[in-house]
Amino acid sequence: MAKIWVYGDPTPGSTGYKTTLELLTMARELGGELEAVVLGPGATEAAATFGEYGATKVFASDDAAYHDVIASAAAHALATLAAEHAPNVVLFPMTYEARDVASRLSAKTGSALMSNATGVPSVDSAQTAILGGAQIVDVSFEGPDPKIVLIRPKSAEASPSGGTAEVVPVTIDLAGVAGAKVTARHEKEAEGIQLEDAPVVLSGGRGLQDPSNFSLLDDLAAAIGNTAVGATRAVVDAGWVPYAMQVGQTGKTVKPKVYVAIGISGATQHIVGMKSSDRIIAINKDPDAPIFSLADLGIVGDALKIVPQLTEEVKARKG
Amino acid sequence: MNVLVCVKQIPDPNNPYELVDGRIKRTGGTNVLDPGDEFGVEAALQLTESGGGEVTVLSMGPDHAMEAIRRALSMGAHKGILVTDPQLEGADGLATARVLAAAIKRESYDLVIAGVESTDGSTGTVPGTVAELLGLPQATFAKELDVKDGTLHVQRQTEKGYDDVECALPALVTVTAGVNEPRYPTFKGIMQAKSKPVEQLTVADLGLSADDVRATQSIAKIEPAPARGAGEKFEDDGTGAAKIAEFLKEAKVI
Numbered sequence: 283m284a285k286i287w288v289y290g291d292p293t294p295g296s297t298g299y300k301t302t303l304e305l306l307t308m309a310r311e312l313g314g315e316l317e318a319v320v321l322g323p324g325a326t327e328a329a330a331t332f333g334e335y336g337a338t339k340v341f342a343s344d345d346a347a348y349h350d351v352i353a354s355a356a357a358h359a360l361a362t363l364a365a366e367h368a369p370n371v372v373l374f375p376m377t378y379e380a381r382d383v384a385s386r387l388s389a390k391t392g393s394a395l396m397s398n399a400t401g402v403p404s405v406d407s408a409q410t411a412i413l414g415g416a417q418i419v420d421v422s423f424e425g426p427d428p429k430i431v432l433i434r435p436k437s438a439e440a441s442p443s444g445g446t447a448e449v450v451p452v453t454i455d456l457a458g459v460a461g462a463k464v465t466a467r468h469e470k471e472a473e474g475i476q477l478e479d480a481p482v483v484l485s486g487g488r489g490l491q492d493p494s495n496f497s498l499l500d501d502l503a504a505a506i507g508n509t510a511v512g513a514t515r516a517v518v519d520a521g522w523v524p525y526a527m528q529v530g531q532t533g534k535t536v537k538p539k540v541y542v543a544i545g546i547s548g549a550t551q552h553i554v555g556m557k558s559s560d561r562i563i564a565i566n567k568d569p570d571a572p573i574f575s576l577a578d579l580g581i582v583g584d585a586l587k588i589v590p591q592l593t594e595e596v597k598a599r600k601g
Numbered sequence: 602m603n604v605l606v607c608v609k610q611i612p613d614p615n616n617p618y619e620l621v622d623g624r625i626k627r628t629g630g631t632n633v634l635d636p637g638d639e640f641g642v643e644a645a646l647q648l649t650e651s652g653g654g655e656v657t658v659l660s661m662g663p664d665h666a667m668e669a670i671r672r673a674l675s676m677g678a679h680k681g682i683l684v685t686d687p688q689l690e691g692a693d694g695l696a697t698a699r700v701l702a703a704a705i706k707r708e709s710y711d712l713v714i715a716g717v718e719s720t721d722g723s724t725g726t727v728p729g730t731v732a733e734l735l736g737l738p739q740a741t742f743a744k745e746l747d748v749k750d751g752t753l754h755v756q757r758q759t760e761k762g763y764d765d766v767e768c769a770l771p772a773l774v775t776v777t778a779g780v781n782e783p784r785y786p787t788f789k790g791i792m793q794a795k796s797k798p799v800e801q802l803t804v805a806d807l808g809l810s811a812d813d814v815r816a817t818q819s820i821a822k823i824e825p826a827p828a829r830g831a832g833e834k835f836e837d838d839g840t841g842a843a844k845i846a847e848f849l850k851e852a853k854v855i
Binding site for chain 2: 296297352353354357377378381382384385386387388389390392393394395396397398407411412415416417418419420421422423424425432460461462463464465466467468469470471472481482506507508509515518519521524525526531532534539540542551560561562563565569574576577578579580581582583584587588589591592594595596598599600
């Protein structure tokens with residue numbers, strides 16, 4: 283019988299944690315023994331929830347070293363556990379932290395590592411999308427186990443199956459493991475609705491011309507309500523808005539009811555993060571912008587004029 | 602301080618791809634040094650300009666990947682290494698990492714720099730695998746980096762802000778696109794690059810076997826994704842905003 287592992291993120295509310303629940307849901311379809319490995323503060327508590335989503339066993343350690351050391355400690359522990367328990371495949375949520383761990387694990391196990399997957403039809407294969415999501419690719423794996431698959435957030439809907447997991451404490455000596463250490467964390471809790479949870483997302487790109495024009499999106503978001511504001515990688519790299527607002531290949535994946543792409547050309551890197559939105563609206567001066575081929579409603583025009591007009595139209599309709 | 606930068610030549614990201622008989626075909630465009638790697642080269646140059654030492658640029662690719670190495674050399678890197686071998690065609694992440702690690706092992710270095718992920722593949726895993734193969738700590742997603750007294754200091758981008766990260770050298774760091782502003786090669790730099798040394802190596806030169814670089818993944822099938830229904834597009838004649846508002850109302854979000 284196949285043994286499937288999910289590398290779980292222990293931090294509730296994080297993208298990694300939510301994606302862990304999606305991966306467990308996905309992995310249940312494969313049949314076989316489904317287990318999880320969770321490393322870092324909160325692991326034992328998270329194990330209970332992961333059990334409700336299908337893990338029959340959870341290897342857990344709350345050791346802060348797994349959170350404070352970049353990748354090396356977790357990869358060492360995972361490799362040690364994998365050598366002992368021989369899973370066929372390990373599924374990772376595709377977050378930065380998990381990707382670093384998966385990369386190092388592949389060196390230790392000498393096994394196939396696939397990134398950007400959107401599904402696992404079997405323990406020897408995975409699916410991904412290319413060309414901005416236009417084509418689905420089935421990839422087969424060869425070579426030693428465990429296969430290692432990084433799966434993008436929001437590739438499946440999470441649903442609990444009920445059930446409890448046996449928690450197996452993990453105590454692995456990390457003394458000889460050299461790694462980069464986090465010495466301080468600078469975190470800003472986002473105010474208002476989270477980008478990944480908002481039913482409406484307005485995103486701004488270079489077509490906004492100037493960072494100050496993001497205030498137009500803020501006004502519109504306030505008028506609509508329950509709306510978050512995102513951005514493309516281009517404007518984040520240019521320093522207009524913080525990385526926390528980035529939607530795309532790197533950055534957040536969102537799946538809102540309505541996604542409004544404002545002054546965004548529609549590069550593949552961006553589309554990957556929003557193409558599964560229920561409905562897509564695009565506003566762009568360039569009638570040939572690739573975003574229009576994805577949009578349910580496209581308006582060719584000046585975003586700097588249209589957005590304030592839209593704010594008034596929304597207010598009028600809300601009464 | 603000697604710095605080694607891993608770079609990759611990719612099809613120009615501004616060029617459209619085409620799917621012909623289930624294979625990706627590029628429609629006769631140019632190849633470029635991955636824009637993400639320019640940040641790595643710039644970071645290396647800044648470190649050696651202030652602290653002394655040399656920048657070596659390493660790439661694995663077909664023989665025309667030499668152009669990407671020359672580009673890095675014309676920015677100011679001192680020497681290059683190109684690993685090129687027919688056995689490496691279609692190499693996956695693990696094979697690539699093994700090749701890069703084997704080449705790096707032959708050099709003397711204090712720091713290895715790579716981009717966070719390639720612009721064409723976006724897998725983002727090769728640097729981590731290289732780090733593990735070399736036994737190096739890794740500091741990834743650096744939006745700022747500095748070396749002081751043999752210690753690497755990095756500001757690492759996170760979902761909620763950034764972390765301060767430290768590790769002893771030698772180490773591996775991956776840099777984001779926000780880390781610096783890559784310089785344009787000068788005419789003088791381009792001329793000088795022509796005579797800078799570039800070593801060309803094969804899989805055998807690195808002491809690797811065919812087994813070490815054998816692919817562990819293959820494409821079984823490519824098929825079109827279920828298409829979204831065609832949308833509507835309008836020139837704004839002053840009624841664009843109203844159309845959008847109606848759409849939002851129909852979608853029940855206002």
